[in-house]
Amino acid sequence: MPFTIAIDGPAASGKGTVARALAAQFGFHHLDTGLLYRATGAKGGDPAAAARSLTPEDLARDDLRSAEAGEAASRIAAIPEVRTALVQFQRDFARKEPGAVLDGRDIGTVICPDAEVKLFITASDLVRARRRAAELNTDAQIVLEQLRGRDARDSQRADAPMRPADDAVLLDTSEMSVEQAVETATALVQTAINAR
């Protein structure tokens, strides 16, 4: 049976950083599900049709990490037909052997409600804005406003809103280094693997 790790949380909280590290540590596959929404938004045209016809080339575009792509992703992610079009791909990915780590907004609640480990990673909005601004070499105040807008839209939409699953472990990384966050997550996963 594959081992599934679901990681959710707001924008720039460090989900992807922790997810990549866990996948490397345990030899699991990793899917950044935000990329599916970013590629759908960047493709243009009818969003549901774009989501249904995503190709590996769409996911390899080099402009998907921009603030504009994040904003567009968050808008089309509120459309139920878009979300429906992307569900099966994510669930199939989650069943890869020997295990998979998926990070996003609705992994523990909708995509993989039976995941063996669920993490909800947060950090204060100021810390997240500073980290993302440093990464993109942009202004932290502008990033802060963008993050707040995206978080509000993602948590208030009717379909699959961002929220921690009832059985998720909350990890606030505001005061943690990358190493501390990865160490904490690794210990949680190791405990769950040992208990299986």
Ligand SMILES: Nc1ncnc2c1ncn2[C@@H]1O[C@H](COP(=O)(O)OP(=O)(O)OP(=O)(O)O)[C@@H](O)[C@H]1O
């Ligand atoms: N604990 C940490 N301490 C310092 N910097 C961190 C920490 N965790 C992540 N970062 C940095 O913060 C930025 C955002 O992290 P990351 O891309 O992992 O977030 P994310 O939640 O996956 O973002 P998104 O939702 O936009 O995909 C990156 O530059 C990353 O290196």
Ligand SMILES: Nc1ccn([C@@H]2O[C@H](COP(=O)(O)O)[C@@H](O)[C@H]2O)c(=O)n1
């Ligand atoms: N499972 C998910 C993942 C992402 N989204 C939406 O995509 C936007 C971009 O995601 P990033 O993780 O790359 O920042 C995000 O703001 C969400 O609107 C989603 O809805 N569900």
